[in-house]
Amino acid sequence: MKKARKLYESPNSDRWYLIREPSGEVFVRHEANIASGGQVEHIGIGDFLSSGQGPEHQELLRLISTLVEEHPAHP
Numbered sequence: 001m002k003k004a005r006k007l008y009e010s011p012n013s014d015r016w017y018l019i020r021e022p023s024g025e026v027f028v029r030h031e032a033n034i035a036s037g038g039q040v041e042h043i044g045i046g047d048f049l050s051s052g053q054g055p056e057h058q059e060l061l062r063l064i065s066t067l068v069e070e071h072p073a074h075p
Contacts, residue, residue: 004029007063008056012036016056018063028060 007016013033019042020026028048030041049057 005063007059010056016059018060028056 001022003020005018007018007028009015010033012035014036015031017029017031018026019029026045028043028045030043032039032041043051045060049060051057
């Protein structure tokens, strides 16, 4: 089952989602607003993070950082 989590919605209604396909593939889905044509784009995580520093990028980095708990590393 495909899983999706909304990362960010801009003031102009563009939306970004973090998607995980049943195959294990993970990517960012960008849905442009209707005024911009409503196009949908799938972007690899690395390409997405290297493409800018906007609030959508910051939110993905914040989510990634939540995966690191403040517990000692296992030897």
